[in-house]
Amino acid sequence: MNDNINKTSDLFDSKKIWKLLETVMDPEVPVLSVMDLGIVRDVKIDDDEFQIIITPTYSGCPAMDVISMNIKMVLLEHGYKKIKIISVLSPAWTTDWMSEHGKEKLKAFGIAPPTARQQVCHTELFHDGEAIQCPHCNSYNTKLVSQFGSTACKAIYVCENCREPFDYFKCH
Amino acid sequence: MNELINYTLCLADNSLILGHRNSEWTGHGPILEQDIAISNIALDLIGQARNFYQYAATLINNSSIQQSNNPTIQPATEDTLAYLRNANDFKNCLLAEQPNGDWAKTILRQFLFSANQYFLYQHLQNSKNETLSAIAEKSLKEVTYHLRWSSEWVIRLGDGTEESHSRMIKAIDELWMFTEEMFEPVSYEVIAASEDFGVDVSVLKNDWIKKVAAIFDEATLSIPENIAMKTGGKEGKHTEHLENILTEMQFLQRTYPNSEW
Numbered sequence: 370m371n372d373n374i375n376k377t378s379d380l381f382d383s384k385k386i387w388k389l390l391e392t393v394m395d396p397e398v399p400v401l402s403v404m405d406l407g408i409v410r411d412v413k414i415d416d417d418e419f420q421i422i423i424t425p426t427y428s429g430c431p432a433m434d435v436i437s438m439n440i441k442m443v444l445l446e447h448g449y450k451k452i453k454i455i456s457v458l459s460p461a462w463t464t465d466w467m468s469e470h471g472k473e474k475l476k477a478f479g480i481a482p483p484t485a486r487q488q489v490c491h492t493e494l495f496h497d498g499e500a501i502q503c504p505h506c507n508s509y510n511t512k513l514v515s516q517f518g519s520t521a522c523k524a525i526y527v528c529e530n531c532r533e534p535f536d537y538f539k540c541h
Numbered sequence: 542m543n544e545l546i547n548y549t550l551c552l553a554d555n556s557l558i559l560g561h562r563n564s565e566w567t568g569h570g571p572i573l574e575q576d577i578a579i580s581n582i583a584l585d586l587i588g589q590a591r592n593f594y595q596y597a598a599t600l601i602n603n604s605s606i607q608q609s610n611n612p613t614i615q616p617a618t619e620d621t622l623a624y625l626r627n628a629n630d631f632k633n634c635l636l637a638e639q640p641n642g643d644w645a646k647t648i649l650r651q652f653l654f655s656a657n658q659y660f661l662y663q664h665l666q667n668s669k670n671e672t673l674s675a676i677a678e679k680s681l682k683e684v685t686y687h688l689r690w691s692s693e694w695v696i697r698l699g700d701g702t703e704e705s706h707s708r709m710i711k712a713i714d715e716l717w718m719f720t721e722e723m724f725e726p727v728s729y730e731v732i733a734a735s736e737d738f739g740v741d742v743s744v745l746k747n748d749w750i751k752k753v754a755a756i757f758d759e760a761t762l763s764i765p766e767n768i769a770m771k772t773g774g775k776e777g778k779h780t781e782h783l784e785n786i787l788t789e790m791q792f793l794q795r796t797y798p799n800s801e802w
Contacts, residue, residue: 425588425679427584427585427588427683428585428588428589428591428592428676428679428680428683429584429585429586429587429588429589429591430584430588431584457675458592458675458676458678458679459671459674459675459678459679460678461675461678461679461682462679494689494692494693494696495693514574515574515575515577515578516578516686516689516690517574517577517578517580517581517582517686517690518577518581519577521581521584521585525574525577541682
């Protein structure tokens with residue numbers, strides 16, 4: 370049944386798949402690709418089946434289903450037939466996996482990129498001394514409004530310098 | 542196998558029921574930012590519940606007890622487990638199902654629950670069951686935020702105005718009786734701990750009470766003494782409130798079976 374599959378076709382070059390994944394965008398933060406987000410953990414080719422291993426950002430992130438569907442769509446458009454999206458939970462996703470390029474794009478989009486993880490992922494209380502730079506005027510004179518924002522991955526800040534409110538892609 | 546299924550369902554039910562309770566605030570929060578915060582916490586909890594239910598469904602479908610468990614459900618999915626089980630099949634602790642009350646009661650319920658979940662998931666990360674360990678590792682990061690947020694609110698309200706302080710005291714009065722249940726292992730939890738796939742919940746009490754005492758102290762609140770405790774949720778014996786939650790939550794699937802978005 371698999372006789373007519375040409376395994377030498379460039380479809381079977383996993384580099385090509387990685388490249389295509391760079392064009393699949395996060396539906397809620399449309400400047401970031403799934404590669405920028407760091408949620409694609411592996412690409413495997415098992416006989417004629419193409420497996421994309423992804424990990425969720427947050428357990429309840431509603432974008433994950435759309436992301437899986439979009440990955441499938443892009444691959445189907447480029448001639449891939451048997452595609453399987455596999456979700457793994459461990460090791461748990463961290464914003465440390467976000468690409469530097471992705472962080473720059475976030476900032477240009479008006480969202481402050483995540484700081485390094487060690488700075489804030491703890492249970493200490495009333496901790497707003499963390500230096501989050503305003504994506505608009507670059508001031509560090511900013512204030513946490515709420516740890517929870519418009520999506521699971523963001524917190525709400527306000528800049529005390531330019532007075533603009535902004536989203537912060539919180540470290541995780 | 543039966544114990545692993547029950548243990549997984551207990552974890553799932555806790556997250557789903559409190560997640561659903563929190564979601565009742567969506568659109569009704571005291572201010573916009575906190576409405577968003579409690580809705581985000583609801584989303585995290587329901588996401589965690591989905592992971593546990595998906596695993597429980599796999600276990601049920603692969604086991605022979607499926608038929609005796611509930612002959613009408615076949616095969617099990619995360620949705621059948623959430624939407625088609627009856628109140629006495631649910632294994633969540635009584636604390637999770639208590640009504641929202643005012644903001645003080647919701648905050649206190651979240652704090653008492655998250656403080657427990659925080660230490661529980663820390664231990665569950667070491668489970669020899671890879672799926673449970675992975676879900677715990679993932680969820681712990683989210684729960685860390687829940688614990689910090691609810692701790693801050695307990696302090697803000699407890700050490701706030703006369704009004705907010707008295708409301709916190711009332712909330713403690715209404716909820717403290719449901720706390721002991723979290724640390725009293727039921728039969729499947731005993732097996733879970735002895736077979737190393739679950740956590741001995743009795744050992745969590747020490748860390749939990751230390752955390753609660755520290756936050757209460759800062760909030761100028763005291764831990765009540767000599768309270769008669771109520772238990773039974775983990776064995777399916779619930780307060781009347783769970784029935785009310787399920788009536789609303791399961792309405793669509795019960796009335797229009799198999800309907801989808």
